[in-house]
Amino acid sequence: MGLRLMGDETAVWEAAARVLDANWTGTATVPAPGLYPHQWSWDSAFVSLGLARHRPERACIELLSLFRGQWATGLVPHIVFSSGVSGNAFFPGPEFWRSGAQPDAPRGVETSGLAQPPLQALAALRLAQGTGEHRAFLTRLYPRLAAQHAYLERERDVAGFGLVSLCHPWESGLENSPAWDRPLQAVDPPRSPFSGTQSPDGAVADRHVSLVRSMRDAGYRAEYLRDDHPFVVEDPLFNAVLLASTHALAEVAELAGADPGPHREAAQRIHGAMLDRLWDGGCFRARDVRTDELIPAATVAGFVPLLDPELPAAIVRSLAELLLSARFAGATGYPVPTCDVQSAVFDRGAYWRGPTWVNTNWLVWLGALTHHLDAVADLLLGSTLRLVRQSGFRECFDPFDGTGCGSHDFSWSAALVLDLLGSRRCR
Secondary structure (H helix, E strand, O other): OOOOOOOHHHHHHHHHHHHHHHOEOOOOEOOEOOOEOOEEHHHHHHHHHHHHHHOHHHHHHHHHHHHOOOOOOOOOOOEEOOOOOOOOOOOOOHHHHOHHHOOOOOOOOOEOOOOOOOOHHHHHHHHHHHHOOOHHHHHHHHHHHHHHHHHHHHHOOOOOOOOOEEOOHHHHOOOOOHHHHHHHOOOOOOOOOOOOOOOOOHHHHHHHHHHHHHHHHOOOOHHHHHHOOOOOEEOHHHHHHHHHHHHHHHHHHHHOOOOOHHHHHHHHHHHHHHHHHHEOOOOEOOEEOOOOEEOOOOEHHHHHHHHOOOOOHHHHHHHHHHHHOOOOHHHOOOOOEOEOOOOOOOOOOOHHHOOEOHHHHHHHHHHHHHOOOHHHHHHHHHHHHHHHHHHOOOOEEOOOOOOEEOOOOOHHHHHHHHHHHHHHHHO
């Protein structure tokens, strides 16, 4: 007999389901009411993982809705803007990105021009495995997933070693991570309307907006990113998610009647390049492609390569030891903090510079399961459930006392709790 939801776990399940139902627009799920009124790429992937446990048909709609915004190049943009929402509801909005002026952008749908960690193939596979009734859905989605991965391989491998390079911190999903502090210093922006409005650090906000403006004015061309763009960084989280989704894409290809071979070959390239380029002997770190140097910051992103099923055993042990040490989970009551707590840049209340997030916990939890680190997986599952029991489905949480921070009723927090609870049901 597997574990079943009992007592307050059933209440948590029902509360999480209510959040997803409330944030559903009819075609997609907004990350949070009010603050984030559009559809975000990796938010939708996380949400679909929860919907696969709760409303599988809606999970299919969620992913297909996101791919409405796919560009002819294969880019899946990190924001697909909702047409019924005021242009002033979120900055930078569609009038800033100007996707409609780009010949490769979709017609009738406004989008951003950035990518985000490509979790969609993994989410689609998990949906099909969970229901066993979505082969037609996978057949429909597979060409779009393959185009997404082909775009990243063709246009975003700036260094030429097999890894995707970020061209903006927003592509990482960890927007203000200390990993971006050093490469951002190469950006010298003019003042922007963003300064001081949604960020305590106006200079950083100016740099973020300046990077978008430069890319937009260059037509989001791969040649500009390769030759002239100042921010080019290989990120362990993005590439580990890409690797996990590439493995999943091979399985999706088989289910859709396509050839999985090219995807398996791509997975091997990413695996080798991550070890060669991002492993420093004790941790995975981001690499600044412009300086060809590893970035010293140790963050939660360095644990996400546990998603690689072929990660050498010695590296798995090193990552587990660091994760459980006083620099991360060993020092906090509600792990995993997003930054090394012993670092001078750690800030327990500053989004990706310290707080614990459900989505990064979920990624590391899945990586721990991949390598049979059962004690680590149980720690992460248990601490994540304690967070939401104590503080609700918040955007992020204080890693020491579990206080909720940011938005309330945050969709991926609710969705991934459903997936964690569903995993207990299936054991």
